[in-house]
Amino acid sequence: MEQGILTAIRTVPLDHYVLLSFLLFGIGAAGVALRRNTIIVLMCIELMFNSVNLLLAAFSAHHSDPRGQVFVFFIMLVAAAEVTVGLSILVMMKRIVDSVDVDQMNRLKG
Amino acid sequence: MAALFYILAALSVISALTVVGARNPVTSVIALVVCFLSIAAHYVLLNAQFLAMVHVIVYTGAIMVLFLFVIMLLNLNKPDGPRKSLAMRLAAAVAGGLLFITLAAAVRQGVQIPPAAGFDPGVGLVRSVGHVLFTEFLLPFEVSSVLFLSAIVGVVMLAKKDKDGTDQATDITEAERARRAA
């Protein structure tokens, strides 16, 4: 098995990881712009985080540098904190305006 | 083994598309769980065992449960209400696609990825990552606990209600709330 995993790293070109991660990032970004449901928007943001994480991990593995993976670890920390705050804002929003529609939150309109 | 990567990649992309496209939020969450699990599998393929474990625990185990919990709490487990205008949705899809294409083009043209010198398969093991984390990145690691603390305090502040029952985070009156809900 060990051997098989190593061949996966070696046989799959780094380019493909990069493309996969870009694809996921693009889907996430499109989702944020596309959806009105705040909870879906938050999930799409998570998706974008993960695409970046995957990219970092792939580079880290290919360069044999553990620091890239430590970075992923920190991103996860921040993402966890962000999600808790984001979801609590969502709960507040539901409580105040009785909606989870992002388009309702347009107080910043100039 | 390379085939496994492509299968997993396809799975990630399809589940990601489902997340964005599903009308029911619960479907989205389930698709996102699938997506995260496939990414965890990618980590395993990259021999990043530590990351794979943490990823499953943090994302799938904690964050996604939180999402589901909130959906349940707010009674969102029914198909979405109004959607964005068609033009907006089209624009968003095209923008996302274009972003992918441009990024891909950038990699195809501009980024030269040099071959790894002195390949070390054990780089993603708990031991090596842990070593770096607790030596080189000790200070950021400790500081991140402060981040968590502030996140906790912030969440408590947001969720707290005043004694008189109004929300502290806003000064919206009951009448205003009713008007908005209408």
Next chain:
Amino acid sequence: MNQDLLAALVPALPLAGAIILASLRRKLSANAAGGLATALIVGAFAASVLLFLGFDAAQGGRTVKLLDWVRLAGMDIPLALRIDALSLTMMFIVTGVGALIHLYSIGYMHADERAATFFAQLNLFTFAMLLLVMGSNFLVTFIGWEGVGLCSYLLIGFWYRTPEYNYAARKAFVMNRIGDVGMVLAMVLLFQRFGTLEYDAIMDRASGVNDPLMVAATLFLFLGATGKSAQIPLFTWLPDAMAGPTPVSALIHAATMVTAGIFLTVRSSALFELAPFTQDIILWVGTATALLAASIGLFQNDIKKVLAYSTVSQLGYMFVALGLGSYSAAMFHVTTHAFFKALLFLGAGSVIHALGGEQDIRRMGGLKAPVRTTYITFLIGTIAIAGLPLMSGFFSKDLIMAFAFQRSPVLFALLLAGALMTAFYMFRLLFLVFHGSYRGKAHPHESPLTMTVPLMVLSVLSVAGGLLNLPHLFGGHEAMKHFLETAAEGIRYESLELSAMTEIVLMALTTVLVGVVIYIAHGRFAVKATLEGDEAAMPFLKRLVARRWRVDELYRALFERPFGWLSTNLHAIAENRVVAPLVRGVGDAALRVGETVRGLQTGNAGFHLLAMLCGLILLLTFTLMGG
């Protein structure tokens, strides 16, 4: 007391007075404000006296640096005061005569509701004038120079409710400003040439320099001097400046500010010595001004205007002295002139006060008895300015005329003509005002003591002022000349080399002719009071002179009209059709763009993210295309 502290105190006291009076002007009564202002000027005078007593002329001047001011690479201009014979002389005139005029103003302005403001401005003027004469470099002097110009503007237009007074104030300001441009240009040239603006450094480095730049710089300095000292071509503002309260005319437009140009020339005498061409110009401009102003003075009917033209004329004499290189004679005449002209102006003010504001000498006459003190002091002033023997004006004017004779008899003859005209119009004034019978309606009354005391002190000075620089001929030893020479190291002041016999003949000639002129004036004005009739009925030349040689009209036609025409047209075409639409267009465009772009700020997070994505895509594409 510490000499440096004293030096700083001299300008600081009037400045403090100006600030205090300006801030408390609504609370102080006229008498309290006047008392404070006068006390501070007396304090400044006392400080000047102490400074003089502690001053050792043999050591030459010294510089008191107060603080760093302009300090850049290659440019170091401190805020510093220079204490030497020249600045001490001017300080005595400014604070001494100034104190008397302040005292006089208490009586003169007691009924004015803005008296405290008046005294604040008077004190501010004194401060600026002291800065002007005490500055150790051109820039400090320039600050004072502008300061006195400003105060002059404020005080001429002090009674601002009369539009003509405002016009006079503006005229004075603009005329002075033309001169100021000359001074600024001179400063720039000198700084560029010598790298400093300090007087002593420039005078040191200038010695022996002989190039056209010196001529240009001195000509510009002289242009500045003509502005302040009312010489041709910038003299027309001074007669109009008589719109201000009479003490202002005495202080600013007779005794102190108008001598700033002479002071500046004496201060930079080393430069002028290097430019004989400029000296000649000064000489002839001075002569022309002296004659022109004196001739206009012959036919004026306003008591203050006569004195104003007389001032212009006397300043012309001083410039003649400067042009001849006899700086001490010029300073001597500045000093004596400050005494007797201040006296005459204050006397005129006393007459005006006695008649309740009447200024036309055709409606005066016979005031000898009602205002006795004023009459006697005015008589002394008139004798002094006419140059009757042994009065101060006799010594100072004859000194200048002797120098002129030494240069050329023609010049002497011209100046003699000027002196005779001076004697004529001054005695005409005296006789028409005080002799004969009263032709007005108001009831004349003598002025209060605060006004007559300065008159008496000034008449004593007008009589005795000549002692300051008593020539050898009369047993003196030209004290003032030797004192002043210590201020200018290396500059040889021109000295008189005429024989005693020649001097006596010249003096006798002048005196006899002046006596004849006075006799004629007595016959025409004291015995039967010949008044000037309608200007239109006069013969051509006389009418021309009576209308002030039509200089004002000439300037109006030459400068004011074309300038007004240009301004009107520029306003109509350039401003209204080009600049204003352009400026408004820029504003409107910004507004319209803002209105349009504002629509982008939807506050919708998804939309903003979309915009960001588009930006990112464009940026990446651009980089890819470019790279």
